[in-house]
Amino acid sequence: MDRLDEDISALLEVARRRPRRRSELLRLGVLDNDLRRLVRRGHLQLVRKHYLDGAADPELARIICAQAAYPGSAISHFTAARLADLRTWTDRRRRGAPFVDAVWLTRPPTANRNQRREDVVLRRAGLSTGDLTRQYGFLVTSLARTVVDLARELPLAEALVTIDHALRIDVTKTELQAVLDRQYRWPGAAKARTAISLGDPRAESALESIARAAFAAAGLPPPVLQASFWDGSRWMPERVDLWWPGFRTVGEADGLAKFDADTFEERRRLWRRSHQRDQRLSDLNVELIHFGWEDVVGDATALVERFRSAFQRGKRRTGDEPLWRAPDPTDPDLWLTSHTWPAASA
Numbered sequence: 001m002d003r004l005d006e007d008i009s010a011l012l013e014v015a016r017r018r019p020r021r022r023s024e025l026l027r028l029g030v031l032d033n034d035l036r037r038l039v040r041r042g043h044l045q046l047v048r049k050h051y052l053d054g055a056a057d058p059e060l061a062r063i064i065c066a067q068a069a070y071p072g073s074a075i076s077h078f079t080a081a082r083l084a085d086l087r088t089w090t091d092r093r094r095r096g097a098p099f100v101d102a103v104w105l106t107r108p109p110t111a112n113r114n115q116r117r118e119d120v121v122l123r124r125a126g127l128s129t130g131d132l133t134r135q136y137g138f139l140v141t142s143l144a145r146t147v148v149d150l151a152r153e154l155p156l157a158e159a160l161v162t163i164d165h166a167l168r169i170d171v172t173k174t175e176l177q178a179v180l181d182r183q184y185r186w187p188g189a190a191k192a193r194t195a196i197s198l199g200d201p202r203a204e205s206a207l208e209s210i211a212r213a214a215f216a217a218a219g220l221p222p223p224v225l226q227a228s229f230w231d232g233s234r235w236m237p238e239r240v241d242l243w244w245p246g247f248r249t250v251g252e253a254d255g256l257a258k259f260d261a262d263t264f265e266e267r268r269r270l271w272r273r274s275h276q277r278d279q280r281l282s283d284l285n286v287e288l289i290h291f292g293w294e295d296v297v298g299d300a301t302a303l304v305e306r307f308r309s310a311f312q313r314g315k316r317r318t319g320d321e322p323l324w325r326a327p328d329p330t331d332p333d334l335w336l337t338s339h340t341w342p343a344a345s346a
Helices: 003-017 022-027 032-040 058-068 077-083 143-153 156-169 173-181 189-198 206-217 264-282 301-316
Strands: 044-047 050-053 103-107 120-124 132-135 138-141 224-229 240-244 249-253 287-291 324-328 331-337
Touching: 022 032, 032 044, 032 050, 044 058, 050 058, 058 103, 058 138, 077 103, 077 138, 077 143, 138 143, 143 156, 143 173, 143 189, 156 173, 156 189, 156 206, 173 189, 189 206, 206 240, 206 249, 206 301, 249 301, 264 287, 287 301
Parallel strands: 103 120, 249 287
Antiparallel strands: 044 050, 132 138, 224 240, 224 324, 240 249, 324 331
């Protein structure tokens, strides 16, 4: 058994605990030839001048080695969101769009400066104990802090995608507000407060969130999300994405994946099912507008005008308004209903 085999277990244990620079490993008695052989055999990997366990996930290795290059930093923003499986979306066509795929880190305010590169983005900001957690043993901003940081960084539509998803999975507005209260004088705090106020855990897709941001910016009244209707004998199984009571208008956010299928027959069945659903909704005497990504991303003016026209037509409709119900955004065990909802204004 050669010298490398005798020392490999101890060396790998050192590398598993945290990334190590070459100088650190040399001080432990490891030779350059040993390091090259360990990397070649896959026992170690070299990322950003740091060695770590070769079995580590490559993306995780990229993140933790970037963090190791900036001692005292916390994984944050988009990178923390990825580690938490938190939904994000950015319009990469817009000028100044963030480097989403970079490793994002937050350093103490005493650090030299912010930095924005395609591989690493550094932000200087205070970090309280409550703002931090650990994942895989490494310092990461908490879910609430991550959401608020992104809300300060991003335009309304992009921020709302993340806020809605966070509220849906594991965070409350109270928690977000507590973080924001500690940042009330920080850049972007005002727009983050606006975005958080619009957050709704009932949103089921990024497209719904982006559309609601566009509607809010245009001054449309907020819709009810995930409403279902009474057809005279039962609650219909269909839920609609957006519902404006009083205007008798339904909005359906149709992502391209809605009709994805492996065969023509399956796609045809999906189209047929969608048509039948629309017919059942039309029988309720409501306005129905479908829209997609192309209608919302960028200039949503035409879509907003379609809804304004639908609102006017809806208000002119005669007959009884449909009975509806929807989950209460503050408590999923409660229902909003047509009996409790205030009348719409013109």
